[in-house]
Amino acid sequence: MLAALIATRPPKPPVFFYTNQLVAATTTFTCITVCRRAAFITTSLPVRYVLSLSLPGAESILDHLNRLYYQIINSPSSDANIISLPSDPYLSNRIAEVISVVVTLTGVLATLPVASAGTAFKVRLQVELAAALTVLRSLGTIVN
Numbered sequence: 001m002l003a004a005l006i007a008t009r010p011p012k013p014p015v016f017f018y019t020n021q022l023v024a025a026t027t028t029f030t031c032i033t034v035c036r037r038a039a040f041i042t043t044s045l046p047v048r049y050v051l052s053l054s055l056p057g058a059e060s061i062l063d064h065l066n067r068l069y070y071q072i073i074n075s076p077s078s079d080a081n082i083i084s085l086p087s088d089p090y091l092s093n094r095i096a097e098v099i100s101v102v103v104t105l106t107g108v109l110a111t112l113p114v115a116s117a118g119t120a121f122k123v124r125l126q127v128e129l130a131a132a133l134t135v136l137r138s139l140g141t142i143v144n
Contacts, residue, residue, distance in 0.1 A: 016140040018095035019088070021072060024139060028069045028098050030132045031105065034125050035062045038109055041118040041125075050108065061105055068098050099136050106133065 018024070039051035039062065054060045059067075071094050106129055114122050 012144060014142045015144055016092075016096070017089075017143050018092040018136075018139045019141065020139050021091055023135065024091070024095045024098070025069065025072045027132050027135045028065060028072060031098070031102050031129065032062065032065045032069060034109075034129045034132070035065060035105055037121075038105075038112055038125055041114050041121055042112050043115055044113045047108065047112065061101060061108070064101050065098070065105075068094055068101065072098070095136065095139055099133070102129065102133050102136065105129065 035051055039048050042048050042051070049055070050060065052060050052062045054063045072091065106126075109122070109126055109129060112122060
């Protein structure tokens with residue numbers, strides 16, 4: 001009976017650790033640039049506020065990315081502070097949070113209202129953000 005229960009147990013989900021502080025910092029900076037440009041070309045004032053204007057109790061996407069960027073480049077994320085685990089949990093958690101914010105930004109950018117003259121620029125921003133998201137996701141390694 002016990003063997004049957006163990007055999008039908010679902011496998012453990014993969015655990016990702018994210019590494020490479022330099023690539024994470026430069027890619028996060030690229031995402032910050034895309035967010036600024038998206039806020040500049042949008043024709044919707046509420047969307048511009050979501051992208052670039054923090055209000056009390058509501059952090060904008062741009063300010064969230066800026067905060068994460070500075071947390072990635074600060075001393076707790078440096079390679080000198082890595083503990084004996086496969087990866088530094090502080091840095092790994094910051095990169096995972098950047099990925100979640102960039103996924104949100106991807107959704108905002110997909111429905112971003114722009115003038116007809118800015119459509120090509122919006123497409124370039126989407127391509128640049130998709131490449132940055134791919135790079136950020138590639139920093140993860142499965143540790144189980």
